[in-house]
Structures are given as C-alpha cells and as structure tokens.
Amino acid sequence: MTTPEHQSPSPQPPVPASKDRIYRSPAGIAGGVLLLALVLWLGIDAVVAGEGRTPWVALAAMLFLVPLICAYTVRPAVFAGDDRLRVRNPFRVIVLPWGQIASLRSGYSNEVVTESGAKYQLWSIPVSLRARKKAARQEARRTANDGRGRGRRGAFGGLSGGGAAAATTEGPVRAETDKVMDELRDLLEARAKAETSQGEVTVRWAYEVAGPAVVGAVLLAVLLAVG
Structure with a gap:
C-alpha cells in the first residue's frame, strides 16, 4: 500500500459575509401603515359601493397615493x-x-x-x-x-450609592x-x-415607485378634467 507524500489541505469553509446594519424609522413605518390602511379602506369602499365614475376615480386615486405613501414612509432605509x-x-x-x-x-x-x-x-x-x-x-x-x-464625596469621603459613579x-x-x-x-x-x-x-x-404614481396622477387628472 502506498502512502501519499503530500496531502492537499482540506478546503476551508467560506467566511460568511457580515450582515448589513439596517436603520429605519419606526414612527414613519407606523404612520405609513395607518395611512395605507385608511386609503385602501376608503378606496375599496368607493370602488364597491360607488356609482358612475366614482369607482374609476377611486382606483386612480389609490394608484397615485399608495406608491407615494410607501415611498415616503415604508420604503426609506x-x-x-x-x-x-x-x-x-x-x-x-x-x-x-x-x-x-x-x-x-x-x-x-x-x-x-x-x-x-x-x-x-x-x-x-x-x-x-x-x-x-x-x-x-x-x-x-x-x-x-x-x-x-462629587460634592458629597468631598465632604464625607465616600459615596452613599453608585448612582453618581x-x-x-x-x-x-x-x-x-x-x-x-x-x-x-x-x-x-x-x-x-x-x-x-x-x-x-x-x-x-426607483421607477417601480415613480411609474405607478405618475400613471395614477395622469388618470386622476383626466377623470377630474372630464368631469
């Protein structure tokens, strides 16, 4: 039986990349979620119960507002x-x-x-x-x-508690x-x-955010201008 003179070193496991620290605004996210809930509630109600052009105006308004709310509240990080x-x-x-x-x-x-x-x-x-x-x-x-x-320590030679320290x-x-x-x-x-x-x-x-907002704004303007 032959014994190899040189053995290749065992491959080392890859060093995992450190994760990014993520900073977001909890208050902004909370406010955005509340605004989204309000807009969707009012908009869906208008689509379901509205008459005439109201459902279309509601859809255009949601298409315009939802991306903007997400962009300024939930998206930033x-x-x-x-x-x-x-x-x-x-x-x-x-x-x-x-x-x-x-x-x-x-x-x-x-x-x-x-x-x-x-x-x-x-x-x-x-x-x-x-x-x-x-x-x-x-x-x-x-x-x-x-x-x-520090003043009490100077007067009595010690501290009564650890708060100041x-x-x-x-x-x-x-x-x-x-x-x-x-x-x-x-x-x-x-x-x-x-x-x-x-x-x-x-x-x-971020065209995926700006695009829907622009389309919604155009549709909303056209519907309101037509009357």
Missing part, C-alpha cells in the same frame, strides 16, 4: 455594511463606498456628503429637534446630579437618531481606508 453605505430614499437608491464618503452631517436633517461634494439626505434617519431638546435636558440634569455627588462612566445623553449617526461615523472612520471600500458612487432611480 439605510444599509451600512463593511464596504459601503446603501441609502434607499423615496425615489432613489444611492450606493456609496466608504472611501467615497467625506462626512456624515447632522443639522436639521441627516446627510451624507461625498468627496465630490454631492449631498444625499438620509430619509430613514430623520432629525427630531424635540428628541434633541429632551436629551439635552436629561444630560443637564445628569450633570447636575453628578456634580452634587455610574453617571460618570456613561457617555452623554443623546437623541436616538444622533446615536445612529455616531455609529455610522465610527464605521466610516474604521472602513474608509479599506481596499474593499473603494469604488464609485452609483445612483439608481
């Missing part, structure tokens, strides 16, 4: 992977390799800015000024409590969407120089 950021806005899908992103800005809206200067709004990560003010108030209260805790170890209180932007900035800083994070920015228009 941001997918953050190891190599690129994919932004799904109401009528466009923008794929941005991390190496092409210059910054992620937060003002009255959250935006991604490319090296060429192009700006794209992140529809699924809306800015809430109310949430920011609430977080600022909580941070102010926490800072005040932390200051009083825990507060000093935590980061500042931030609004939820601001935390998301911080996560994206950390990912940008970590992956911008990677070889697999280079490439070109691509933009694709």
Whole structure:
C-alpha cells in the first residue's frame, strides 16, 4: 500500500459575509401603515359601493397615493455594511463606498456628503429637534446630579450609592437618531481606508415607485378634467 507524500489541505469553509446594519424609522413605518390602511379602506369602499365614475376615480386615486405613501414612509432605509453605505430614499437608491464618503452631517436633517461634494439626505434617519431638546435636558440634569455627588464625596469621603459613579462612566445623553449617526461615523472612520471600500458612487432611480404614481396622477387628472 502506498502512502501519499503530500496531502492537499482540506478546503476551508467560506467566511460568511457580515450582515448589513439596517436603520429605519419606526414612527414613519407606523404612520405609513395607518395611512395605507385608511386609503385602501376608503378606496375599496368607493370602488364597491360607488356609482358612475366614482369607482374609476377611486382606483386612480389609490394608484397615485399608495406608491407615494410607501415611498415616503415604508420604503426609506439605510444599509451600512463593511464596504459601503446603501441609502434607499423615496425615489432613489444611492450606493456609496466608504472611501467615497467625506462626512456624515447632522443639522436639521441627516446627510451624507461625498468627496465630490454631492449631498444625499438620509430619509430613514430623520432629525427630531424635540428628541434633541429632551436629551439635552436629561444630560443637564445628569450633570447636575453628578456634580452634587462629587460634592458629597468631598465632604464625607465616600459615596452613599453608585448612582453618581455610574453617571460618570456613561457617555452623554443623546437623541436616538444622533446615536445612529455616531455609529455610522465610527464605521466610516474604521472602513474608509479599506481596499474593499473603494469604488464609485452609483445612483439608481426607483421607477417601480415613480411609474405607478405618475400613471395614477395622469388618470386622476383626466377623470377630474372630464368631469
């Protein structure tokens, strides 16, 4: 019996690709579902019980409104992977390799800015000024409590509880969407120089959303103009 001198190494299992982090707006989705339910309820009722041109007007209105509601509420999402950021806005899908992103800005809206200067709004990560003010108030209260805790420690040589100590170890209180932007900035800083994070920015228009809405708008306009 012969023994092979060299054995080929057993094939290694493929390394699974890491899943994208997905950021969506729960409030936007909830509002969109409610609006869709209302439009479909009223529209179907008009189609079933309406007379004359009413069913056709209802169908045209649903064909116009349903894609728009989905586009602005349910559809928007941001997918953050190891190599690129994919932004799904109401009528466009923008794929941005991390190496092409210059910054992620937060003002009255959250935006991604490319090296060429192009700006794209992140529809699924809306800015809430109310949430920011609430977080600022909580941070102010926490800072005040932390200051009083240090004062008691200086007076008595110790703390009666761990509340103040825990507060000093935590980061500042931030609004939820601001935390998301911080996560994206950390990912940008970590992956911008990677070889697999280079490439070109691509933009694709969502004709599957815009097409039905345009057709519905035209039909609705014609039916209303005919009278």
